[in-house]
Amino acid sequence: MSSEEQKLLVSMIEQFAKTELENAAQKIEKEGISTDLRKRLAELGLLAATIPQSEGGSGIDRKSFSLILMTLAKYSASAAYFTYLQNTLVNELLFKSQNKKEEIAKIASGEATATLVHDLNLNFQHEIFVKGSDLYGSNNFVTLPDADIHLVLARSEGSSYLIHAKPASTGIRKPLGFRGLSFGNVNYKAEIGSDKIIFKDAENILQNHFFETGDQIAAIALGMSESAIEKAIEYSKERKAFESYLYEFQPISAALIDMKGRIEELKKALMLTESVQEKITLKLNSLETARLASRIALQIHGGYGYLEDLGVERYYRDSMHLTMLASNYVKEMKALSKDVIAPDAFKI
Amino acid sequence: MSFELPQEVEETRKRARDFALREFTKDLIDRYDETEEYPNEIRKKVFDSGFITIENPWNMLVAMEEFCRVDPGIGLSTLASVFGSEILLLYGTDEQKEKYLYPTLKGEKISAVAVTEPGAGSDVAGISSRLEKTDKGWILNGHKMFITNGTVADHYYLLARSAPPPSKEKRHHGLTLAIVERRWKGVNPVKLKGKLGMRATDTAEITFENVEVPNENIVGEEGKGFYIIMTFFNISRVYVAAQSVGTAQGILDLLLEYLSSKPSSFREMEYVQFALAEMSALIEAARNITYKAATKVFSFNPDPALTSMAKYYAAEIANQVANVAFKIVGMEASGTKLEKLYRDAKITEIWEGTSEIEKLVISRMILKRIQEAK
Numbered sequence: 001m002s003s004e005e006q007k008l009l010v011s012m013i014e015q016f017a018k019t020e021l022e023n024a025a026q027k028i029e030k031e032g033i034s035t036d037l038r039k040r041l042a043e044l045g046l047l048a049a050t051i052p053q054s055e056g057g058s059g060i061d062r063k064s065f066s067l068i069l070m071t072l073a074k075y076s077a078s079a080a081y082f083t084y085l086q087n088t089l090v091n092e093l094l095f096k097s098q099n100k101k102e103e104i105a106k107i108a109s110g111e112a113t114a115t116l117v118h119d120l121n122l123n124f125q126h127e128i129f130v131k132g133s134d135l136y137g138s139n140n141f142v143t144l145p146d147a148d149i150h151l152v153l154a155r156s157e158g159s160s161y162l163i164h165a166k167p168a169s170t171g172i173r174k175p176l177g178f179r180g181l182s183f184g185n186v187n188y189k190a191e192i193g194s195d196k197i198i199f200k201d202a203e204n205i206l207q208n209h210f211f212e213t214g215d216q217i218a219a220i221a222l223g224m225s226e227s228a229i230e231k232a233i234e235y236s237k238e239r240k241a242f243e244s245y246l247y248e249f250q251p252i253s254a255a256l257i258d259m260k261g262r263i264e265e266l267k268k269a270l271m272l273t274e275s276v277q278e279k280i281t282l283k284l285n286s287l288e289t290a291r292l293a294s295r296i297a298l299q300i301h302g303g304y305g306y307l308e309d310l311g312v313e314r315y316y317r318d319s320m321h322l323t324m325l326a327s328n329y330v331k332e333m334k335a336l337s338k339d340v341i342a343p344d345a346f347k348i
Numbered sequence: 349m350s351f352e353l354p355q356e357v358e359e360t361r362k363r364a365r366d367f368a369l370r371e372f373t374k375d376l377i378d379r380y381d382e383t384e385e386y387p388n389e390i391r392k393k394v395f396d397s398g399f400i401t402i403e404n405p406w407n408m409l410v411a412m413e414e415f416c417r418v419d420p421g422i423g424l425s426t427l428a429s430v431f432g433s434e435i436l437l438l439y440g441t442d443e444q445k446e447k448y449l450y451p452t453l454k455g456e457k458i459s460a461v462a463v464t465e466p467g468a469g470s471d472v473a474g475i476s477s478r479l480e481k482t483d484k485g486w487i488l489n490g491h492k493m494f495i496t497n498g499t500v501a502d503h504y505y506l507l508a509r510s511a512p513p514p515s516k517e518k519r520h521h522g523l524t525l526a527i528v529e530r531r532w533k534g535v536n537p538v539k540l541k542g543k544l545g546m547r548a549t550d551t552a553e554i555t556f557e558n559v560e561v562p563n564e565n566i567v568g569e570e571g572k573g574f575y576i577i578m579t580f581f582n583i584s585r586v587y588v589a590a591q592s593v594g595t596a597q598g599i600l601d602l603l604l605e606y607l608s609s610k611p612s613s614f615r616e617m618e619y620v621q622f623a624l625a626e627m628s629a630l631i632e633a634a635r636n637i638t639y640k641a642a643t644k645v646f647s648f649n650p651d652p653a654l655t656s657m658a659k660y661y662a663a664e665i666a667n668q669v670a671n672v673a674f675k676i677v678g679m680e681a682s683g684t685k686l687e688k689l690y691r692d693a694k695i696t697e698i699w700e701g702t703s704e705i706e707k708l709v710i711s712r713m714i715l716k717r718i719q720e721a722k
Contacts, residue, residue: 123614124610251707305698307542308542324678324679
């Protein structure tokens with residue numbers, strides 16, 4: 001995609017987000033992603049954005065998709081993560097299997113929702129296993145446990161599989177962040193045919209996929225950061241203390257400028273990252289920036305920031321929730337230090 | 349020099365710890381966090397168990413720490429049901445003490461401090477609520493915001509402007525403190541819901557329309573309310589520091605609990621061990637500075653710079669520790685008490701003087717001392 005085409009695409013998404021997400025962001029957090037919104041994301045081609053057009057997708061390149069996610073996240077982090085989940089964590093994995101056109105089409109059109117049930121962000125493996133033709137076990141930390149299509153990472157002795165499965169039961173609970181998306185636990189107890197196995201050696205494939213798409217998580221984190229800091233700047237121009245506007249106070253201005261600069265640098269890096277190492281590093285830095293930006297934004301808003309009405313405390317919850325969803329410090333440090341230092345680095 | 353607390357205080361700490369572990373059950377913590385109701389039943393138990401006493405404030409301080417270690421929302425709500433009592437203890441008349449203070453200390457009434465306004469949080473001198481003198485007493489008009497205990501308190505210790513400031517530099521002059529009863533005509537408290545954390549605490553926005561305040565409800569000298577409130581903040585900020593220390597300790601407890609439930613290989617990783625060491629050192633430092641500030645305050649020799657250092661530093665540590673714990677536990681913190689303490693901790697950097705205000709107090713006091721030393 002040429003830079004002109006990229007600009008045009010992002011501008012179109014920005015227009016959509018401003019008109020359809022900005023005012024609805026709080027409603028999305030309370031009521032979830034509506035069927036209408038899902039259909040709109042589908043109409044815009046975002047739910048299979050990076051899948052080739054010949055396979056029913058939109059054929060958007062990954063850099064442009066990162067910009068789209070960043071734009072969506074500025075207005076609704078839940079909508080951005082939903083888009084990432086449908087496109088990147090489900091459709092891209094289905095596409096790898098080469099024979100799942102039907103499922104891709106359902107998700108792309110918004111007809112069905114999908115989720116990926118895995119444990120690669122956890123410190124310890126979940127307990128979902130395959131024994132013979134039986135799939136059984138559970139995971140307590142699933143985004144969209146009530147989705148129509150479940151792709152499940154399951155292990156057996158010596159191997160791991162990605163399986164298309166239906167849950168035996170699900171439970172929903174209120175998550176720390178991204179409250180526009182359901183969250184909870186799933187249990188599986190089913191007999192599965194070989195046609196339900198999407199691929200083998202799934203653990204390695206999924207881990208690499210997470211690392212390779214770390215820039216997309218960075219994009220969501222940066223969109224959230226930018227939005228939080230913009231809100232804080234706006235508020236600092238409205239709110240007075242000691243008969244001066246907040247922005248006139250040096251520590252407040254300095255914190256805002258520092259964050260703005262950091263976000264802009266990371267946005268530039270987003271467009272330049274190519275290697276897996278760079279993508280992991282960018283993700284870690286962007287998540288840290290999102291947490292810091294949200295803390296500064298909340299602090300500047302004071303007591304008002306602590307109330308959900310202004311939509312500022314949401315960044316504080318969302319930035320930590322995104323970190324939990326998409327990052328595992330030990331795994332990332334091991335992956336980075338293996339290449340940068342030595343294969344057995346970060347061991348003790 | 350001894351860093352040991354008296355045996356009586358240590359015994360209270362142990363009782364407070366046992367009480368909180370027994371009474372602040374997971375079901376109750378979750379219920380109050382979900383419904384945002386005021387935990388009145390537990391408040392009564394806290395009174396009956398003798399934790400609310402201002403005879404020896406150290407007992408309240410360690411109770412605050414231990415309660416918040418288990419649950420900051422319930423812990424603070426119950427102990428802060430006598431919020432502002434020190435104001436009457438120091439400045440109240442015998443009649444005011446008889447009518448408002450003693451019933452509060454017996455658990456029969458709940459009190460609140462009403463200072464913050466929609467347009468004036470950190471800037472106390474910038475408040476615009478007005479007390480106007482009449483033949484019979486005073487008429488109060490105004491609007492208060494983020495008032496803890498606002499809808500459950502029987503009376504408020506309220507700061508309002510009773511005279512215009514003599515100059516721009518003396519904006520803190522002309523402010524008067526009054527006791528205002530919640531049930532009086534013209535008082536309209538509205539509960540604020542949807543807080544990030546501390547959801548068991550009652551928080552309200554209150555409007556006052558032509559409220560009649562009798563002369564006998566003015567506390568201290570007319571026009572000197574700012575000084576009374578600042579004296580009170582010197583006391584209350586020490587308790588917020590204790591809240592932060594307790595919250596931070598509670599987070600460390602949860603992290604240790606998590607680590608002990610997992611294979612030893614996880615806690616043997618040095619990045620985890622270093623984090624534990626750093627958290628422990630930071631919490632101990634926060635506790636020590638809090639106790640040092642409390643020692644000054646409780647011996648009627650307050651050091652506002654030290655109090656602000658304690659409040660600022662302990663709040664910073666509570667939030668830092670919450671972030672580090674999350675980094676280690678990751679997604680498994682979701683839906684646990686650790687997640688709740690992360691949300692609860694943030695308020696410590698905001699209420700009873702933001703961290704920014706504390707830093708200003710510290711630096712101004714330090715610079716003043718340098719000038720005085722010359």
